[in-house]
Amino acid sequence: MKHQPERTCIGCRSLFKKDEVVRLIAGPDGLLIDYREKLSGRAAYVCPKKECIAKALTKEALGRALRLKVRPPDVETFLSQLTASITEKIKELLAISMKAGKLAAGYSAVRDALEKGRVELLLYACDLSDGTREKLSVHSRESIRHETLFTRDVFGGILNRELVGVVAILDKGLADALWDQSQRLKGLINISE
Numbered sequence: 001m002k003h004q005p006e007r008t009c010i011g012c013r014s015l016f017k018k019d020e021v022v023r024l025i026a027g028p029d030g031l032l033i034d035y036r037e038k039l040s041g042r043a044a045y046v047c048p049k050k051e052c053i054a055k056a057l058t059k060e061a062l063g064r065a066l067r068l069k070v071r072p073p074d075v076e077t078f079l080s081q082l083t084a085s086i087t088e089k090i091k092e093l094l095a096i097s098m099k100a101g102k103l104a105a106g107y108s109a110v111r112d113a114l115e116k117g118r119v120e121l122l123l124y125a126c127d128l129s130d131g132t133r134e135k136l137s138v139h140s141r142e143s144i145r146h147e148t149l150f151t152r153d154v155f156g157g158i159l160n161r162e163l164v165g166v167v168a169i170l171d172k173g174l175a176d177a178l179w180d181q182s183q184r185l186k187g188l189i190n191i192s193e
């Protein structure tokens with residue numbers, strides 16, 4: 001693993017790897033989420049957790065970190081923006097995985113991939129039936145990471161299909177990236193298991 005510089009979250013004051021925190025920049029019209037880390041200027045960092053964001057989005061915390069006066073955005077608005085950015089990133093990664101032929105979608109394709117031991121990450125739709133989930137878990141090793149997010153309809157939309165209840169990622173790097181983003185999303189919203 002490559003070494004990453006550490007950043008302090010202005011909410012909890014703990015140190016994190018660069019990839020684990022969200023970069024904030026003071027823009028001309030207020031605070032900006034620099035999700036792609038492309039914007040320049042003095043930055044503040046916050047971990048993508050509700051509690052930390054609430055603590056970070058105060059005049060005092062932002063003023064200290066950015067060394068200038070910034071009107072803190074509304075926490076709920078900020079959370080929904082951040083949730084939207086992370087969701088967008090996940091959709092992009094899924095589309096990339098599909099184009100690269102590193103994604104299996106739907107029950108039979110995922111079961112085949114599991115039997116061949118090719119699965120790096122399993123993503124279940126939250127409205128997938130317990131029965132289907134259980135049938136797949138028979139083929140799944142304990143060590144395979146899995147997460148529940150989106151609905152069958154949303155997965156279907158990303159993959160140009162009708163409804164997709166389960167997706168398997170077959171590449172380690174893409175699986176790692178999707179795992180990181182889904183954990184970020186989990187810190188922001190409550191995904192029902």
Ligand SMILES: [Zn+2]
Nearest residue numbers: 009012047052
């Ligand atoms: Zn924090």
